[in-house]
Amino acid sequence: MRTKIVAGNWKMNKTLEETEILLAELSAKLPDTNAEVIVAPTFVNLVAAQRSLQSSTIQVAAQNMHFEDSGAFTGEISAEMLLNIEVDVVIIGHSERRALFGETDELLAKKVKTAIDKNMKVIFCFGEELEERKSENHFAVVESQLKNALFDLDASAWKNIVLAYEPVWAIGTGETASPEQAQEMHAFIRKTVSEAYNTSIADGVPILYGGSVKPGNAGDIFSKPDVDGGLIGGASLKADDFVDIIKAI
Numbered sequence: 359m360r361t362k363i364v365a366g367n368w369k370m371n372k373t374l375e376e377t378e379i380l381l382a383e384l385s386a387k388l389p390d391t392n393a394e395v396i397v398a399p400t401f402v403n404l405v406a407a408q409r410s411l412q413s414s415t416i417q418v419a420a421q422n423m424h425f426e427d428s429g430a431f432t433g434e435i436s437a438e439m440l441l442n443i444e445v446d447v448v449i450i451g452h453s454e455r456r457a458l459f460g461e462t463d464e465l466l467a468k469k470v471k472t473a474i475d476k477n478m479k480v481i482f483c484f485g486e487e488l489e490e491r492k493s494e495n496h497f498a499v500v501e502s503q504l505k506n507a508l509f510d511l512d513a514s515a516w517k518n519i520v521l522a523y524e525p526v527w528a529i530g531t532g533e534t535a536s537p538e539q540a541q542e543m544h545a546f547i548r549k550t551v552s553e554a555y556n557t558s559i560a561d562g563v564p565i566l567y568g569g570s571v572k573p574g575n576a577g578d579i580f581s582k583p584d585v586d587g588g589l590i591g592g593a594s595l596k597a598d599d600f601v602d603i604i605k606a607i
């Protein structure tokens with residue numbers, strides 16, 4: 359049985375006060391669930407989030423990190439700094455980091471390697487753009503994103519990897535991949551991991567779907583056999599919506 363995960367990527371949203379209010383609400387309303395629940399507030403609010411969630415099962419993740427431990431990297435945050443505040447989950451490779459901040463597969467491979475070396479859990483994001491789907495290149499794009507950033511990892515690393523398939527055309531657009539499109543791609547991803555490693559690694563790795571997941575569509579998407587949960591953007595910023603999505607798993 360694979361781990362089910364519902365993770366909220368808050369992106370560049372919520373002040374300190376808003377973070378504390380949302381987490382208090384979420385903690386109070388969190389349903390009984392076997393799924394892991396993760397929230398990723400912005401860096402400056404991670405310490406407060408950890409404090410607010412001290413007696414909760416909700417885990418805290420960072421949205422990004424640098425691959426070096428320290429040094430002259432203005433504006434960056436290291437794995438060491440995250441671990442020092444007890445954050446051991448990190449989102450790497452989000453399409454906004456790739457598209458808006460120029461993060462390449464090569465850079466992402468370094469970040470993943472550092473996080474894995476430090477025994478952190480990595481939520482690795484990838485997915486095709488609209489043009490790539492229209493030209494039917496989506497499988498090739500996803501395969502190369504996985505290969506370039508992950509397939510040099512030792513087999514033992516995979517116990518700490520979570521994959522998050524986020525088709526760029528579905529992020530923040532209100533347009534979701536259909537449950538069938540998500541299942542088709544997730545099955546392809548699992549096959550690709552199986553060919554690169556083995557079936558036991560492929561069967562064990564949680565694959566999340568992300569892109570306009572809402573309370574109204576979460577149940578259908580999560581019902582697919584290769585969809586192990588979701589990475590939620592906009593709908594994770596409202597406690598009631600996020601709770602309803604958790605209930606749908």
Ligand SMILES: O=C(CO)COP(=O)(O)O
Binds near residue numbers: 452529532590
């Ligand atoms: O990018 C996402 C999560 O990382 C998805 O964002 P939305 O749920 O707002 O489409």
